[in-house]
Amino acid sequence: MTLLQKHSDYRLEKKRLEETIHYMLDFLDKIKARQVVYRDEVKEAFVNLDYLDSSQSYITILVNARQLDNSRESMEQVKRAIDKPYFARIDFQADAETCPEKYYIGKLSLFDENYDPLVIDWRTPVASIYYESRLGKTAYQAVEGQITGQLELKRNYTIEDGQLQDFYDMDITTNDEVLQASLRDNADKRLKDIVATIQAEQNQIIRAGLERPLIVQGVAGSGKTTIALHRIAYLIYTYEQTFTPDQFMIITPNSLFLNYISDVLPELGVEQVEQTTFATFCMDLLKIKCKLLGPEEKLQVLLQHNGAGKSKEAGWVEWSAAFKGALEFKALLDRYIEQLEIEMLPDEDVMLEEYRVVSIEVIKKWFLEELSYLPLQQRQKQVKKKISVKLKEMKKEIIEKISEQYEPDLARARRICTEQEEVNHTLVDLLEKRDQKLNSIEKTARNLTANYMKKFKKDSALTAYRKLITNPELLKSLSDVSLEADGVEHLCREAKSYLKSNYLEPEDLAPLLYLKLKLEGFERKFNLSYGVIDEAQDFSLFQFYVLKEVLNTERFTVLGDLSQAIYGFKGINSWDEVNEKIFNDDANYLTLEQSYRTTVEIMDCANRVLQKVLGEKLILARPVVRHGKKPETEAYSSAGDLAKALGDRIAALEEEGCASIAIIGKTMAECKRMNELLIKSGLNELPILTGNEESYTAGILIVPAYAAKGLEFDAVLLVTIDEKYHHNELDAKLLYVAMTRSLHQLYHFSLGDRGLLWS
Numbered sequence: 196m197t198l199l200q201k202h203s204d205y206r207l208e209k210k211r212l213e214e215t216i217h218y219m220l221d222f223l224d225k226i227k228a229r230q231v232v233y234r235d236e237v238k239e240a241f242v243n244l245d246y247l248d249s250s251q252s253y254i255t256i257l258v259n260a261r262q263l264d265n266s267r268e269s270m271e272q273v274k275r276a277i278d279k280p281y282f283a284r285i286d287f288q289a290d291a292e293t294c295p296e297k298y299y300i301g302k303l304s305l306f307d308e309n310y311d312p313l314v315i316d317w318r319t320p321v322a323s324i325y326y327e328s329r330l331g332k333t334a335y336q337a338v339e340g341q342i343t344g345q346l347e348l349k350r351n352y353t354i355e356d357g358q359l360q361d362f363y364d365m366d367i368t369t370n371d372e373v374l375q376a377s378l379r380d381n382a383d384k385r386l387k388d389i390v391a392t393i394q395a396e397q398n399q400i401i402r403a404g405l406e407r408p409l410i411v412q413g414v415a416g417s418g419k420t421t422i423a424l425h426r427i428a429y430l431i432y433t434y435e436q437t438f439t440p441d442q443f444m445i446i447t448p449n450s451l452f453l454n455y456i457s458d459v460l461p462e463l464g465v466e467q468v469e470q471t472t473f474a475t476f477c478m479d480l481l482k483i484k485c486k487l488l489g490p491e492e493k494l495q496v497l498l499q500h501n502g503a504g505k506s507k508e509a510g511w512v513e514w515s516a517a518f519k520g521a522l523e524f525k526a527l528l529d530r531y532i533e534q535l536e537i538e539m540l541p542d543e544d545v546m547l548e549e550y551r552v553v554s555i556e557v558i559k560k561w562f563l564e565e566l567s568y569l570p571l572q573q574r575q576k577q578v579k580k581k582i583s584v585k586l587k588e589m590k591k592e593i594i595e596k597i598s599e600q601y602e603p604d605l606a607r608a609r610r611i612c613t614e615q616e617e618v619n620h621t622l623v624d625l626l627e628k629r630d631q632k633l634n635s636i637e638k639t640a641r642n643l644t645a646n647y648m649k650k651f652k653k654d655s656a657l658t659a660y661r662k663l664i665t666n667p668e669l670l671k672s673l674s675d676v677s678l679e680a681d682g683v684e685h686l687c688r689e690a691k692s693y694l695k696s697n698y699l700e701p702e703d704l705a706p707l708l709y710l711k712l713k714l715e716g717f718e719r720k721f722n723l724s725y726g727v728i729d730e731a732q733d734f735s736l737f738q739f740y741v742l743k744e745v746l747n748t749e750r751f752t753v754l755g756d757l758s759q760a761i762y763g764f765k766g767i768n769s770w771d772e773v774n775e776k777i778f779n780d781d782a783n784y785l786t787l788e789q790s791y792r793t794t795v796e797i798m799d800c801a802n803r804v805l806q807k808v809l810g811e812k813l814i815l816a817r818p819v820v821r822h823g824k825k826p827e828t829e830a831y832s833s834a835g836d837l838a839k840a841l842g843d844r845i846a847a848l849e850e851e852g853c854a855s856i857a858i859i860g861k862t863m864a865e866c867k868r869m870n871e872l873l874i875k876s877g878l879n880e881l882p883i884l885t886g887n888e889e890s891y892t893a894g895i896l897i898v899p900a901y902a903a904k905g906l907e908f909d910a911v912l913l914v915t916i917d918e919k920y921h922h923n924e925l926d927a928k929l930l931y932v933a934m935t936r937s938l939h940q941l942y943h944f945s946l947g948d949r950g951l952l953w954s
Contacts (some may be wrong), residue, residue: 199361208352211299212359215280215313219273219305226266226273233263272303272464279354280305281314282391285325286348287333295347300325302390303464317390318432325349326398330366351391390463393425394418400785401426405434405725408782410770411754414816415801415935416792419754420905423727424456426752428463430725440467442724444746447472448733452905454890473738477704480717480745483657485699489887490762491863491901493700497764497925498862498918511685516765518686519702520735522776523676528706530673531663532571532713536563539571541650545582547636547643552589553582570716575651582644590640594633601629656711660703664690702765705737712745723748730905731755733762739777749778758805758813759935761901761928790816790935792907794823797941801934808927816935826934828943834916837944838872844912844942845878845895853909853940855893859900859933861918861926866897869914900933911937916946 199205281301288295298315300322305314315322320337324346328335334343353361393401400422403409413419427443445468447453453470460468471479474487496512518524540562545553561581566574654662663669667683693700699707711717723746728734732755743749753773760766767773774782790798798818805813831837841858848856858881860866866883874880881895886902898906913933920926934941 199359202362204362208362209359212280212352212354212357215299215305216277216357218307218313219277219280222305223270223273223277226270230263230266233266268466273305275462275464276301276303276314278356282352282354283325284348284350284352285321285346287321287324287344287346289342289344292344295345298322302462316432317393318429323398323402326393327395390425393421394789394791396787396789397422397425400787401429403783403785405430405750408749408778409752410774410778410782410784411752411787412770412784412814413754413756413787414790414814415756415759415931416790416798416816416818416907417756417787418791419756419787420456420729422787423729423752423754424459424463427468427725427727428460428465431465431468438724440465441469442722443727444469444471444723444725445727445729446476446742448730448905449886449902450475451884451886451888451891451902452730454888473734473742474701474704477708480719481656481704481707481711485657485694485697487704488693488698488700489885490701491886491899493702493765494762494901495862495864498929511682513764514682515686515689516700516702517735518682519700519706520737520765522736522740523674524706525709525737525740526675527670527673528663528709528713530675531659531669532710534673535652535654535659535714536571539575539652541647543650545586545643545647547586547589547593548639550589550593552643553585558582570713572653572715575648575653578651579644579648582647586640586644590636593636597629597632597636601625654714656707656714659714660707660710661690661694664703665694702735705735705741708745709737709741712741717745721746725750725752727752727754729754730759732757732760733766735765736767736772736776739773743777749781751778753782758815759904759928759932761904761925761932763924763928786814788814788817790818793818793935793937793941794821794939796823796825797934797937800826800941801931804927804931804934808922808924823939826941826943828945830945830947832947834872834946835876837914837916837946838869838876838878841869841912841914841944842873842876842878844944848910848940849895855908856895856910856912857903857906857908857936858895858897858912858914859903859936860897860914860916861900861920861929863899865914865916865918866899868916870897872916900929903936904932907936907938909938910940911942913941913943914945915943 279301281299283300285298285300286295287298298321299313300317301314302317303314304312304316304319307313317325320335321342323335324333328346328349330346330349332343333346334341336342349365351363351365352359397418400409400411403426411419411422413422423445427445431438431440431443445456447456447470449472453472457470460466460470478487493512493516497509499509540555540559542555544551544555545558558578561578562574566577569577663673665687667680667687670683670687671678671680690700726742726746726748728739728742728751731739731753734755739753743751753770757763757767757769770784774780774784793801795818798816802815805815829840831840845856845858858866858869860869863883863885870881870883881897882891884891884896884898884902911933913930920930
């Protein structure tokens with residue numbers, strides 16, 4: 196008999212699990228039986244469909260189709276949960292009750308025939324006790340107010356394939372034993388099964404209210420992505436009467452990251468949430484055929500010129516990226532749009548031959564004042580409608596006026612002419628002139644509005660942006676501060692070069708999208724209720740601003756880590772400026788300082804890297820108490836020796852059971868060089884991640900440090916062959932990102948004297 200089987204509650208818990216699974220299987224059978232009925236009802240309704248009077252049949256079809264959809268969704272949820280129906284139990288006695296209630300907590304709610312809960316969803320108010328409370332007096336916030344009581348038991352279960360493997364009574368054994376067990380898992384298992392291990396500080400963020408925007412500064416490994424996904428799941432569950440999943444959007448740094456999290460929301464019972472990257476979101480809306488340069492291209496330039504002293508070129512690269520991402524550039528664009536407004540207008544009245552239909556002053560009033568809430572090109576459409584209406588009114592008046600003008604001449608001709616022939620000749624001549632004039636008016640009126648509207652200028656957002664961003668004098672004239680000539684010349688010269696090749700820089704997307712919003716508008720109408728931005732430390736203020744404007748919502752959760760801001764040259768310097776300039780000082784700011792990813796030894800080394808370069812400027816991670824091997828660093832005299840040692844280490848790690856091993860180089864060039872060396876040493880060619888992949892599988896791979904952000908691996912092998920990490924902010928953050936990808940083991944392989952900053 197095992198230790199578990201000797202536990203006094205073992206038989207009770209085993210029976211409870213078996214009964215729950217049996218109920219779920221029975222539930223699935225009942226749903227299948229109902230689905231047969233729904234399908235039969237639909238078939239019968241189609242047979243009886245009367246196309247002259249079919250309202251009842253249509254109602255039957257729609258109702259049963261909806262029931263089928265709902266039943267399929269319920270089946271999928273139950274199927275996903277049946278192997279592990281719940282992960283925890285709390286025994287809580289509310290002050291108003293005479294005995295404790297047992298609550299089993301899982302990823303869905305399940306009720307028996309009497310509507311008593313067999314399993315409660317982790318998102319229910321009472322479940323927050325499991326995440327935040329210790330045994331004893333406690334409380335939770337319910338819809339009806341605060342419920343106080345006594346937490347008498349807090350138990351966690353290990354259930355695999357419907358079998359009870361183990362359970363822990365938390366606060367009796369060590370409180371973080373379940374967390375420690377989870378942290379010992381391999382990387383490919385950890386993102387999905389975290390509902391059971393959400394910590395109190397994480398839970399508070401997940402359940403934070405909707406009233407204010409939320410900014411979360413979370414250190415590496417603090418679970419920011421976990422929180423982002425679970426917050427969406429929580430909000431959809433809690434506000435299901437207000438929001439639907441398709442009103443939520445999560446924005447991640449790259450496509451690889453999207454794939455990395457793609458299975459999590461369905462696991463949480465949430466479908467249809469839009470998942471995208473900022474670049475994809477912008478390009479989808481812009482509908483232009485330009486290609487996008489990778490963000491790493493500018494980073495590579497900076498890394499090449501970021502050694503002992505920063506070059507002038509690197510300085511202008513940083514300046515141009517920061518310039519395009521600043522709200523001052525948005526203000527410059529506003530002045531540009533005002534200029535385009537004036538230039539867009541014709542300088543003449545709408546004339547129907549010699550008759551004025553609408554004066555240019557009225558056109559200006561419509562365009563610049565009454566319709567100012569619309570994008571410029573949509574204003575043109577409304578002006579066209581107004582001109583058409585006015586023309587219709589005026590044409591009738593003009594025709595009447597022309598007819599009246601000819602009446603005196605016709606009457607005079609009849610009076611003074613004595614001979615019938617002369618009278619007829621004069622009358623016919625006058626009538627012909629009148630009819631010709633009326634016909635001319637009618638003909639001119641047909642195309643008058645369209646012809647007048649052709650006089651409006653109509654540049655696309657891309658055309659307008661191209662004219663601006665390649666014109667140094669125009670940029671300087673529109674700026675409200677003095678711009679250094681060399682910087683503007685560099686910016687415009689680079690823009691001409693890549694635009695000529697039909698490329699855009701990532702920093703062009705926010706200003707381009709803003710121009711599109713103001714000049715053209717969008718075909719898509721957004722009905723977004725909530726946005727979540729992950730890895731937000733590399734967003735610029737302009738990117739935040741344009742997202743808020745385009746999505747037309749103030750409701751955001753923004754998560755990031757300033758210590759990992761490797762694109763900080765174009766991003767933000769503090770969360771305070773995001774709160775002040777984007778959310779008008781209304782955002783709720785919370786921090787996550789506990790890191791759950793890696794060991795104490797690895798995190799201590801990573802923190803030392805930041806401290807050496809940045810001092811106390813940033814919030815440092817506090818690793819959860821999980822010890823492992825100290826990071827090791829070794830220098831080699833030849834590239835061949837380094838490659839052989841690297842291959843030996845990989846083989847040893849695989850024998851130890853590491854499912855995912857990342858070889859991380861500083862740049863893509865370093866990664867390619869590394870692959871060549873490994874091939875020469877007899878290893879197979881390894882895949883190199885760029886960050887643009889749709890997916891990747893566990894195993895051995897090579898990745899540049901900038902593309903590793905957000906990912907995690909069982910072991911990380913840092914390699915420096917040709918490129919050293921220097922004592923500056925960018926290199927320190929890049930190295931910090933690389934080091935904190937490791938769950939368990941970290942090694943450094945160096946060619947010659949290329950030691951790391953932790954040493």
